[in-house]
Amino acid sequence: MKKIPFNKPYLTGKETFYIEDAVNTGKISGNGKYTRLCQDFLKERYGFGKVLLTTSCTDALEMAALLIDIQPGDEVIIPSYTFVSTANAFVLRGAKIVFADSREDHPGIDENAIEALITARTKAVVPVHYAGVACDMDKIMSLANKYGLYVVEDAAQAIDGFYTGKDGEKKALGSIGHLAAFSFHETKNIISGEGGMLAINDPSLMDKAEIIWEKGTNRSAFFRGEVGKYNWISMGSSFLPSEIISAFLWAQLENLEDIQIRRHDLWDNYYSDLKQWAKANNIQLPSIPDFATNNAHMFYLICKDLEQRNRILDGLRSNKIMAVFHYLSLHKSPFYKMKHDGRHLKNSDRYTNCVVRLPFFYELENKTVSLITRRLFELIS
Known part of the structure; x- marks a missing residue:
């Protein structure tokens, strides 16, 4: 593959x-x-x-x-x-x-x-x-x-x-x-x-x-x-x-409008394919508040815990699908942890441990999105 x-x-x-x-x-x-x-x-x-x-x-x-x-x-x-x-x-x-x-x-x-x-x-x-x-x-x-x-x-x-x-x-x-x-x-x-x-x-x-x-x-x-x-x-x-x-x-x-149309199509394909699977496995899909629009910048998952996140990342990579995690919370960074006031930022830490970003770019084909989602179904079911 x-x-x-x-x-x-x-x-x-x-x-x-x-x-x-x-x-x-x-x-x-x-x-x-x-x-x-x-x-x-x-x-x-x-x-x-x-x-x-x-x-x-x-x-x-x-x-x-x-x-x-x-x-x-x-x-x-x-x-x-x-x-x-x-x-x-x-x-x-x-x-x-x-x-x-x-x-x-x-x-x-x-x-x-x-x-x-x-x-x-x-x-x-x-x-x-x-x-x-x-x-x-x-x-x-x-x-x-x-x-x-x-x-x-x-x-x-x-x-x-x-x-x-x-x-x-x-x-x-x-x-x-x-x-x-x-x-x-x-x-x-x-x-x-x-x-x-x-x-x-x-x-x-x-x-x-x-x-x-x-x-x-x-x-x-x-x-x-x-x-x-x-x-x-x-x-x-x-x-x-x-x-x-x-x-x-x-x-x-x-070509901004053409680029955005394509990215929205990819985002919608991911969301429709994964909606029921995510709900069944306690995985959160992107949330768009009523006051916001979706500019289709990325598609991400919020896993239920670090173990599930690592299982998904390792499983996708073993199938040559280059999904990634995202930020590491800055308050725990080597540079800043001694300067931080020690407050517990539970949601920041949760996203650090649980976010997975899926492949997302203009030339990604719909059939490839379907392949990625099928691999996710096989990894977590």
């Missing part, structure tokens, strides 16, 4: 054409034709205040930490069950990370646990839209307004995901908080190999964001003819991607 990979990057067919075009323009450094095309598309489609492409979601988060002026001793609340970049961006500025538990029904942050973690030193809350499924942004923004906090949406997995608030308005994830970071890593719905973007929705941060993005200078304003020369204005770094990356991304964005 041929190996079924966990992920396979999908190319639409226009990536190399646009990359060649970028090279032929004579400008392959950042902030050129394809950077602007991508930024304009994303801003218009999703209603972001301002969009700046970055070389990764990690860079976008690090920009966010600079933008909101994180200082040593500031506290930032994040879920423990997340990727290390969510924490690193703020640790690099000297922040104390305060870990929140996950929801009982979903690996996203437990919105009801946040308020008890807020102190006089809290500067920001960073909700992570796990699997592209929205956190309850009404609750989070209400707390932010009450306590004067910044909200930085970690939307790494959340492109084309939406949230419907209590007012009935449907909003794109990343358009609600003051800032939002997205990923275009090769495992995401829309890719550029490595890449990301920062969405800036707070008007007071927009000009500063562009300066930080351009190494702390007003270089972008200079190239637009708005200033006679450019100077060092603030701290910053080289966060913008080359035109090569942006050209690749543009080919993906042109």
